[in-house]
Amino acid sequence: MARVFxxxxxxxxxxxLRFNRGMTRKxxxxxxxxxxxxxxxETGSLEGAAQHLGVARSxxxxxxxxxxxxxxxxxxxxxxxxxxxLRLTPRGERLYEAAEGPLHQLNLRRLRDLASPEPSLRLGxxxxxxxFLLAPLAADLAAKGVKLEASFGGAFELIRQIQTRxxxxxxxxxxxxxxxxxxxLTLLRLPFVxxxxxxxxxxxxxxxxxxxxxxxxxxxxxxxDPYGGANSARFAAAGIQVREAARxxxxxxxxxxxxxxxxxxxxxxxxxxxxxxxxxRVAALVEPEPQAVEVVALFPAEGASHEAExxxxxxxxxxxxxx
Numbered sequence: 268m269a270r271v272f273x274x275x276x277x278x279x280x281x282x283x284l285r286f287n288r289g290m291t292r293k294x295x296x297x298x299x300x301x302x303x304x305x306x307x308x309e310t311g312s313l314e315g316a317a318q319h320l321g322v323a324r325s326x327x328x329x330x331x332x333x334x335x336x337x338x339x340x341x342x343x344x345x346x347x348x349x350x351x352x353l354r355l356t357p358r359g360e361r362l363y364e365a366a367e368g369p370l371h372q373l374n375l376r377r378l379r380d381l382a383s384p385e386p387s388l389r390l391g392x393x394x395x396x397x398x399f400l401l402a403p404l405a406a407d408l409a410a411k412g413v414k415l416e417a418s419f420g421g422a423f424e425l426i427r428q429i430q431t432r433x434x435x436x437x438x439x440x441x442x443x444x445x446x447x448x449x450x451x452l453t454l455l456r457l458p459f460v461x462x463x464x465x466x467x468x469x470x471x472x473x474x475x476x477x478x479x480x481x482x483x484x485x486x487x488x489x490x491x492d493p494y495g496g497a498n499s500a501r502f503a504a505a506g507i508q509v510r511e512a513a514r515x516x517x518x519x520x521x522x523x524x525x526x527x528x529x530x531x532x533x534x535x536x537x538x539x540x541x542x543x544x545x546x547x548r549v550a551a552l553v554e555p556e557p558q559a560v561e562v563v564a565l566f567p568a569e570g571a572s573h574e575a576e577x578x579x580x581x582x583x584x585x586x587x588x589x590x
Contacts, residue, residue, distance in 0.1 A: 297337060297378060303330035304344060308363055311352045338362070338378060358384070387414040388574040391425045391437035395518040396562065399540035400438060400582070407581045413574050429565050436575040437565040440535070448568050452579070455539055455562040455586060462521070463531040463548040475550040477505040484530035485509035489516040497558065498533055522547065535560040539589055 306316035307327060317324040335344055344359035355363055362378065388408060392401060397419055408415045420428065425437040426446045443451060461475045469475065469483050480502075487498055502509060512528040515521050518537065522544050525532060533552060540562075543549055564582075566575055 297334070300330045300334035300337070301378070303327045304334055304359075305363065307331065307345060307353055308355060308359070313353070385414055386412065386574050387416065388572070388578060389416045389418075389433065389435045390578070391418050391420050391428055391434045393421070393425070393439040393517075394419050395537075396438050396440070396540070398519060399537065403585055404578060404582060408574075408578065411577070413578075425565060429567060432567065435566065435572045436578060439563055439565060441561040441563060443563070443565075446565070449565050450568050450571075452564045452566075453561045454564055454583065457535040457537065457539065457560045457562065459533055459552045459554075459558055459560075460536040461531055461548075461550045461552050462525060462534050462543065463550070464525045464529045465546055465548065466529040467525070467531045467548070468529075469531050469548075469550075471548065472550055474553050476553050477501045478507055480509055480531060480533075481505075481507035483509055484512040484528050486513045486515060486521060486524050486528065486530045486532040487511055489514045501533070501554070539586065 303316060303320065303326075306319050307313055310316050310319055313324050313327045313331075316327045320327065331344065338344075342358045343356055344362060345353045346356050348354040361384075390404070397417075401417060405415055405417070418428075418434075420437075422439050422442075423444050425434070425439050426444055426449055428434040429437055429449045430447070438454075461469065461480070463469050467483060470479050472479075485498075512530045513524050515524050518534070521532060521534065524530070525547065536549075536551075537543065538549075564579055566572075571579065
């Protein structure tokens, strides 16, 4: 299990920022307001926050008011407790979590999401998986009233965004780059198949060996890792050569290119996710040591959010029903 790595930022544990004369303090206004909010929470009073930040009490009060107005809604972020000490409201508790994460991701839109009682999910997907999984996932989330923020990315980008808490959940393929602070859950294990255009000069069989592709026009993957390098090793081990016709980056390009070049390709069998185009031929790839690719879910090592957990449960049920 990956080791949990979490950096907590506490505004009150650091002295306020000081700038040399002539320097411009280029901090977005909403972060200045958030600084005042966090200082008020951690010192327990407007007076304590003002003393820590080196400003007047009225300035702290103005910053808190501006933050509340910018977020919308009627519930305050702070309220008076016994002894006139400030304490967080439920809305304020949701927002205060933002002060414990990387500040570069806290634009005003994200702060509004954090302060809102409306459930939300920031989802990242491999482009190929988005073509198969985004529609049912979005339908499930919409039915539950969960706000969706969807984006695409490769393995490195998805890992980075989970590590920096810019995503709640990501769906991708193995192999994965180093992913400290990120947990992964295997959803599917996909063997490899041979995909061929109708006119591709390869035997029309249910099962094919690598040697059956000798001399055929072949569409390889643009990147050596993970599939292109594996294909080169396959051909070398079988003692054959293919005629490389094209290279593509993802399944989003593969089908059209196979048809155009009347070629074949070795690819993960995605039929557990959805059907291949009906005009393409599909044959199981027979190998001495069968290889496979896994579809994985990625989430922060400290645990998935409630919305991410529910989305994964529904996705697993859908995948199980397709067996």
